[in-house]
Amino acid sequence: MKDHAATQGACPFRGTRIGGAAGSEPGLDHWWPNRLKVELLNQDPPQANPLGRDFDYAASIETLDYDALKADVRALLHSSVEWWPSDYGHYGPQMNRMSWHSAGTYRIADGRGGSAEGMQRFAPVNSWWDNGNTDKSRRLLLPIKLKYGSQVSWADLMMLAGTIALEDMGLPIQGFAFGREDAWEADRATYWGPEGWNGKAPTEVPAAPQAGHPDQMVNRGLRWQGGPKDEHYDLENPLGASHQSLIYVDPEGPGGNGDPMDAARDIRETFARMAMNDEETVALVAGGHAFGKSHGAVPADRIGGAPEIAEMSAAGFGWHNPEGSGNAENTMTNGIEGSWTPNPTRWDNDYLTNLFKYEWKQTKSPAGALQWEPVDPDAPKTPDAHVEGQMNPLMMMTTDLAFKVDPDYRKVCEKFLADFDYFTEAFSKAWHKLIHRDLGPVSRWLGPDIGGTFIWQDPTPPVDHPQVDAGQIADLKARVLGTGLSVPDLVAVAWASASTYRDSDKRGGANGARIRLEPQRGWAVNDPARLDRVLDQLEQVKAAFDGEGAAKISMADLIVLAGCAAVEKAAKDGGHDVEVPFVPGRTDATAEWTDAESFDWLKPVVDGFRNYIDAAVGYHVAPERMFLDKAALLKLTAPEWTALTGGLRVLDQNWDGSDRGVFTDRKGVLSNDFFRELVSMDYAWTPEDADEARFALVERDSGKTRWTATRCDLVFGSNSELRQVAEYYAGADGEAALVRDFVKAWHKVMMLDRFDVKAERKAAVAFC
Incomplete structure (x- = not known):
């Protein structure tokens, strides 16, 4: 009590002093370096955004005087201030470097980095040695930002300044798209490499899985x-x-x-x-x-x-x-x-x-x-x-x-x-790609001068036919279920199609139905044999329906609709009548407008939703950490992540058809069986290997193995935060809650790439 009293009213930030010198007291990551950082799913919360939940950036851009903004940027380029004089009397090269270094952090492997949220304003990016004096560039732009306020984001203004600089110095540009909405706090999820890392490391690799760096959630x-x-x-x-x-x-x-x-x-x-x-x-x-x-x-x-x-x-x-x-x-x-x-x-x-x-x-x-x-x-x-x-x-x-x-x-x-003309065009197009690569599909692009269409934008054709109505949706669900395809089959293909989405660069997702095309059609995680069988049946349903009237159904829509029908059946078989929302409007991409090499980067290395690990690639990070990363890229909350995993397990969604984590005798029925067995004290979790990658759940009474599991299954029972959610779903009233939350999270994932349906997507994402 004496010690406790002595600390009352003490500064909560002990261990630092004025002047910035770090103290000696170790922090949370020092004491628990293997801790799973579930809080990374709660980044950039609405509470951090002073614009408020209802701010509409697209509407703001519609009121923006684009020509006046460009004129203000040009005037800045030809000025000079005493506290940071312009080189050669022109700030163009400096602004171009700032833009380049913001957009240039993009990486295709996980879609992180890039210009889309203006992360150059925050640590660690704002303090990298290679970004030296970019702080001066942003401060030079500050009067323009203050003049236009929330009409234009920092992220857009930074890209516009570099683009107008190139145009002012003589380069023809391909256009410019607005649409980058500012983040309001630093990115705590992206692993940029260990601080102080000076380049290369010897290729000797430790045995997997290991925790790696505390912030590391990616493959090495x-x-x-x-x-x-x-x-x-x-x-x-x-x-x-x-x-x-x-x-x-x-x-x-x-x-x-x-x-x-x-x-x-x-x-x-x-x-x-x-x-x-x-x-x-x-x-x-x-x-x-x-x-x-x-x-x-x-x-x-x-x-x-x-x-x-x-x-x-x-x-x-x-x-x-x-x-x-x-x-x-x-x-x-x-x-x-x-x-x-x-x-x-x-x-x-x-x-x-x-x-x-x-x-x-x-x-x-x-x-x-x-x-x-x-x-x-x-x-x-x-x-x-x-x-x-x-x-x-x-x-x-x-x-x-x-x-x-x-x-x-x-x-x-x-x-x-x-x-030189060819070089000019090549540079102009490469610059356009550089600063727009992580902006997502053109349906997210804003402004009067967005330029042309390029294959790296992952384009999909416009809708050119009447959409299905409620009655036709119900008819199609019945037709799909009448094919004899199982609930696990239909759920698997819909999930494989939609879950390619990653919010980091807004790529992937169900729109376009690129699950039909290479490389996705051949990915082992998608079980190509089952995929071919399901797609063949759905193509027949589509052909029959399209021949009957004016309304048409795309394969992209039909794949999602079939998954929704399967989830409804799985819930009904468990005693729960639910309607899974479905919003038509997706279209089908073509192979000619699909960059197969680029899309192959979307192939997962670890996908815990389907208990998949690409052993050929290898990893140095515990798979549950990469599973967390996948959940983050799908913009899931911890409860959504938990509900989807437990639901997909009982719906028999392991990529290879194995029973690991499928804690139910009622495969294909949407139940809370996974959670009831996961949190039960009737079992001892017994590792099957030295790395604790696979486990047997052994009955304490009989000594017999009842279930088998992976780390991606058991993390929902071992992690203190995730276990609280698992216990909730395992409770007497948990199954109804699970079905409700699974349906909402399922709809959210199906809609993540529907930027063409702003209101529906906003509702899908905001329910959590």
């Missing part, structure tokens, strides 16, 4: 071998940068080794993980380096801390530079100093011309960074960005020379050198 399978000669290194999957605090790669070469060929290997892997091919990669880098300069006037050890650790007197700025004015000719960003072209604010082909025309020798910047300058003393010079009349040698980075020495990159460069 080996995808790439590269690095210095005779040494093999692993670029951790799905990370899109060669080491922590970079957007892509070390501009001095891997580990600062100055080897352009090693740099080429890093570039190819990191840009591929950003969904860019060789031509798009060269276009982006060569196009981006046509503008502006790099800054390395002051050694890194003279520069202050990033925004998240800066003193309060810094007013939110980071990287305080004590040299001279701390800016202009004294600016320090990445340590490399100089410009690539003689005309850094004009769109031209000088970057590639100079790269290939001249030989380059290694030198050092004033900050001590490795860089390159022309061997020929008569090579063109570039004007200093701030000192009038001063001319400086051209500069190249090790990563620039990579395009000259790598044979495949060189072919692309030579093509661009021979045809």
